[in-house]
Amino acid sequence: MSTVAPPSRRPSAASTEPLHILDEVFGYSAFRGRQREIVDHVVGGGDALVLMPTGGGKSLCYQVPAIARHRRGQGVAIVVSPLIALMHDQVGALEEVGVHAAFLNSTLSLEQAQHVEREMMSGRLTLLYAAPERVTTPRFLAQLDSLHERGLLSLFAIDEAHCVSQWGHDFRSEYLGLSVLHERYPAVPRIALTATADEHTRADIIERLQLQDAQVFISSFDRPNIRYLIVEKDNPRAQLLRFIRDEHEGEAGVVYCQSRKKVEETAAWLSGEGIAALPYHAGLDAAVRQRHQDRFLREEGLVMVATIAFGMGIDKPDVRFVAHLDLPKNIESYYQETGRAGRDGAPAEAWMAYGLADVVNQRRMIDESPAGDDFKRVQRGKLDALLALAETHECRRVRLLGYFGEASEPCGNCDNCLQPPATWDATEAARKVLSCIYRFRQHGGGYGPSAFGAGHLIDVLRGKNTDKVAQYRHETLSTFGIGADLSEQQWRSVLRQLVALGHVVAEGEFNTLGLTESARNVLRGEVQLQLRVAAETKRAGRSGRVAKGGGKSAAKAAPVDLDAAALDRFQALKGWRAEVAREHNLPAYVVFHDAALAEMARLQPSSLDELGGISGVGAKKLEAYGREILRVLGEG
Template sequence: MASPEIPETLDTLRRVFGYDAFRDGQQEIIEHVVAGGDALVLMPTGGGKSLCYQIPALVRKGTGVVISPLIALMQDQVDAMRALGVRAGFLNSTQDLDERRVVEAQFVAGELDLLYLAPERLKLASTVELLDRGDVSLFAIDEAHCVSQWGHDFRPDYLMLSGLHERWPDVPRIALTATATEATRREIASRLHLEDARHFIASFDRPNIQYRIEPKTDPKRQLLRFLQTEHKGDAGIVYCLSRTSVEKHAAFLTENGIEALPYHAGLDAETRAANQARFLREDGLVMVATIAFGMGIDKPDVRFVAHLDLPKSVEGYYQETGRAGRDGLPSTAWLVYGLQDVVNLRKMIDGGEGDPAYRRRQTMHLDAMLALCETVECRRVQLLNYFGQSAEPCGNCDTCLTPPESWDATVPAQKVLSVIVRLERERRQKFGAGHIIDILLGKKNAKVIQFDHDSLKSFGVGTELREAEWRGVVRQLLAQGLVAVESNHGTLVQTEQSAAVLRGERRVMMRREPERPAPKAAKAARERKAPAELPAEAAPVFERLRAWRAATAKEQGVPAYVIFHDATLREIATALPTTLAELARVNGVGETKLAKYGDQVLETLASAG
């Protein structure tokens, strides 16, 4: 029991989790829920959202029910809680009848602190009856953005959660997400009937993540160079838009000495589960995946997230990049994108499902993502502005480190539009970006000759720019809505705004990519990693501790971070405790872990000395 001087919530944080103080915002949320209040919490990945319901569940009488869409990760979540001495269990479709009965009996008997449920289980009358038979201390709705019908992770079963407060009016609810604009937040509050709940909004800033976006030229080679020069041996995630691209890039990395695993919906469930388990349990693996992978991944030492295709929205991009650096150490969010990405996504939106209002929302999402890519200002400022938060230039994104130029591209823009207009008016024809650029460059290839386009007045008027530069011009014209893509054929056409450019009434400013020499980038990467490095004498001790942790995790069949996070091992390697009392003062060493692993850690330190 906590002493009168120490609040029970802080005492629980120390005893169970091994930390002396709450992070910004956590204590206020926790005290509010402990007192029985409803809450909607927006907190970035790695900001400590889970503690906001875990500690109230431990302090309040009864069992905290956590509703999560992450069936594949529930076992790991429960293992992590049990390693802390928390009585946790889950109910989902992966269990057989006997396993479910054991967990149900534990819940009814009051022998669980936390019970994890998939949202679809609440459709079953048996689950509702079970919850009525037990004592529920709170409902935690994790990944609450899944209730947003037009969001990037919509789950229909989440809509049923609006009835929780009607069935159990005296049980507090806490809905949590890492990704929500003001509009999405209002939608979450409305759909879950949390309008009267207290809203807690933490800063979306992740200062340890360096955001970098560069033009796509040869994505495979760009990725390989990025990993070899900056993240050799690091764990990371590479996102691709298609299953084929996932397979291709995973094979390419493996062939080049970087161990990579594929993950996409086309793989059978057993292979997906095995690859996910390996990524979580082994050090230094790269997961190449579609966006089907990643929600709820609690691996703290993901050092980079790379995107080889343009994300459809800033929300999706922010959530995916947020999987890097959960431990607070320097990490990289790296994206390459090109003209074809913009063309493909515009076509997908125009030819996709949904009513016109939905397609307009999708277009707005894409426009915001393009604005982030093409900005000449600080990426972090632009990103935080999108979520309604202000910031100063960070000094740690690509536009801050190597500022791009803004240049007057009005004349090149007029030349592109002139070709489009001449083809349409004089020849009744429409073509894609590649052919239009060929005309501008005066290329007499088979297609140009076939259509007699070398006789056009605009033929060869664009030799002042290289092909790659013209692709950049067309890409930014698409981004600014000055040209459009026809969804059926991918051809370029004018927009309502094109005429003003052609008449010289509108100036067109564009971003010019600065030169970024590779050796300098590699040096910058090493400098960014400096905070993660240890004093020279502590490094071998840290490696010895990691080896002990890896063996222990393998023996127990759990991810290494369930034993101890890297940050905790670093602190141990630096402090070199010689007694259990000294070890107990290290962040991340709670009572249960001290009792379970304390002697082994001290033995490992003694053998390292």
């Protein structure tokens, strides 16, 4: 928890020492984790590849060096960013703390763009944000040449660097041209940053960006404030609604769906249920997308229902949950998407509903893609790792971090740790499933090796006399009725886990079932299968989240514990912040994060010196807002 630091710690505005810059500009008294190592390395002119989880402070790793090098007369830092929204927010936040920054993108008029270019070419700018496709144009490179010749090109920061890798989850071909930066300006330091990259993707980033001599900094991938929950699908809309109402009513969240149609239907349905929800996908008009994104960033308590087109670079700190109604493509996607929750360090949840159709659809998309065999093989391996995370009986965090090569202990804060799932010896049940699929193949005549899907398989196992059973005379099979002791839900769970384990495949347009080579060992009884019991994961109550009587507790209202008087001050500060944010056309968190307001409310500083010692209050913000904050605290 932050404390008020002595006023003497405020340094001279001309300081080029990184810790002084961190304090004076951003209002933080100490670096976190490996930030200091990274900053010193880049300030000294070294190249770096930085892997740091979302919310870990990646932006400071290039912003502080950019400020230090600019103050030393080394010019402007070029930040390569793939998203307009991220550029706008980062520039707005930097200008708020007194750092001269700008962006070049399609939202600017010709006159505005020319003004930014003049600021860049003069060396007055500290940071310039631009998209990769702009950075690699002949005109922009000619401008960089001029800056470089005059010693006014301080560094390159390549954000979302995983986009350069074809093995990554968000490959963007325009990133491939960024190798020109090393070829053209080898003495200018480069820092590539990403929150998500396995070993294969890291190697690809290094090769494609020519970072072979860069120092690699890998921070822990752990986000301990995020609770991971994965439930079996059983009316997923109702499950989602229950999750939001029970745990996150009135809070900001993101719900990911696979298709545009499902996004729009889910957003409309949530709105009809009284949840403030907006849709977002690439098929919407650009103006609508921008309006919805702006509302999500600036308003409190909105739920964004979106495809993966939404999220990368979204810097909203108070997203309290991320929910998946469909299975992501791989663990990298899952980690990146869930990482958008809880950037402020306060408790957040990653919830996913997962079923047999998800497994089948993801495998089919890989199999039917036009990609080469090597790429498909890698993608199948990534999907298998995600399925193992979904099906594991053990700590989900241990499994998730293990994928990125990080050893850990059970977290005590995921669904499996809080309520260990029941398991059962499903070897015989699995053999019944596999045997029934095998009998279909023998009995099918001209129907091919995989003529039937999950529903019909379960009907046969449970001995149901349906029209389809009669049509194919499957009541004569030796497997007819041998699974009457299990429910349809239990059989779906067994089948889903057999598909996830790779013993069964679903093929073709109708997801008909077939056996893999590994199914032989299971059929022969040579493999014992311990599977999860088919049941939705029970919700684990979060202490302090809901007060007695059903009302939300004070713990929900602020990121630190506040007494009643301090909570009043906190709410007054939030009201003042909202007015400032509207006046400046900025998201509220760019003015001050909730954590800073909560500390002000708790400590109730009575002077500018005391206020200036609170974490997150830099010199420029102290000058701009200090007296107003003291006034609000006094009135509160």
